[in-house]
């Protein structure tokens with residue numbers, strides 16, 4: 001047994017996977033052989049899900065059937081809606097609410113007790129979880145603002161339907177396509193922390209809802225998915241006080257703070273998703289006649305790249321993209337979860353094809369011969 005310590009499991013290979021490939025030096029991301037740039041521009045989220053879950057891109061007929069099955073699974077059970085009402089009324093923050101709701105979805109899932117290797121039940125559960133998470137998030141957001149949830153529509157795409165349920169208004173093509181692209185870009189990313197959490201949970205043969213719930217909790221942290229909301233809060237703080245973004249960032253670095261949206265465990269260069277989202281952020285600004293947020297972001301990127309050698313990750317430009325789409329800031333990380341549910345599930349299903357319990361070891365640094373003193377004598 002090797003006792004070499006790898007803090008944070010950096011560089012440790014723990015599984016084989018056909019799902020996504022990252023070249024951290026070239027800034028390359030591939031889902032099942034297809035470059036992310038091509039999928040972002042050409043494939044819908046539904047197509048990407050099909051690719052991740054079923055090994056290959058769907059034919060037109062397969063995509064139509066799959067999209068219809070996804071759309072038909074969007075509605076929430078009344079019991080789940082009651083839980084959402086309670087969470088919204090109690091002021092629970094959205095990522096925690098989504099975690100609790102996703103866990104609760106199993107209570108209404110007819111396949112909840114199916115065996116881990118029941119492929120058909122897993123397909124149905126995968127579609128239900130991924131189809132219902134956006135409905136739950138939109139309902140939660142409406143309820144916390146004193147509005148009734150908007151029922152999902154089966155005639156809209158996954159992306160367009162979410163925006164429709166969120167705003168009670170059908171999005172225009174630009175918004176729907178931009179959001180769809182963001183979902184595709186966030187769908188999978190190797191063994192990131194939340195995907196690994198899902199795999200660890202699934203490796204015990206716990207169920208799919210448990211694995212996705214573990215993953216949502218893991219994604220919420222500021223070192224992972226939580227960074228997208230932190231980026232926008234940082235930009236807003238700089239703008240509110242009319243500060244120079246570069247000076248602000250310089251001071252923050254001098255204070256030893258981390259700048260949200262920069263750095264990555266795998267990429268040594270700019271995250272390819274940040275390149276695409278940067279273009280989307282710029283385009284949205286240009287369409288609105290105000291590229292302020294994009295320009296602030298570029299100024300910060302130039303400074304940090306030059307001074308710290310750190311490049312933006314996916315969370316840096318998703319922030320201003322979502323902001324300019326009118327999405328509330330505290331929904332950015334839950335939206336990441338909505339998109340990543342596809343990747344989490346794909347990795348769980350892959351794990352179950354050849355499961356082995358994931359169980360690493362720690363290097364014990366404590367006492368080995370402490371003398372037990374009875375309680376009354378301590």
Ligand SMILES: CC(=O)SCCNC(=O)CCNC(=O)[C@H](O)C(C)(C)COP(=O)(O)OP(=O)(O)OC[C@H]1O[C@@H](n2cnc3c(N)ncnc32)[C@H](O)[C@@H]1OP(=O)(O)O
Nearest residue numbers: 222223224225227257258259260261262263264265313315
């Ligand atoms: C979807 C995603 O999860 S993408 C990541 C989202 N998270 C963020 O954007 C939060 C900010 N970034 C970070 O905290 C880190 O870059 C992480 C957590 C993403 C990766 O961290 P690790 O691979 O563990 O790298 P580590 O924390 O060892 O950092 C290496 C060095 O770069 C510095 N560094 C890394 N990121 C940043 C940052 N954002 N701001 C300032 N310094 C940074 C660290 O301080 C460290 O410097 P040191 O060696 O002088 O101490």
Ligand SMILES: O=C([O-])CC(=O)C(=O)O
Nearest residue numbers: 189191192193265313314
């Ligand atoms: O891969 C990672 O460590 C984090 C990340 O970018 C993602 O999950 O999309």
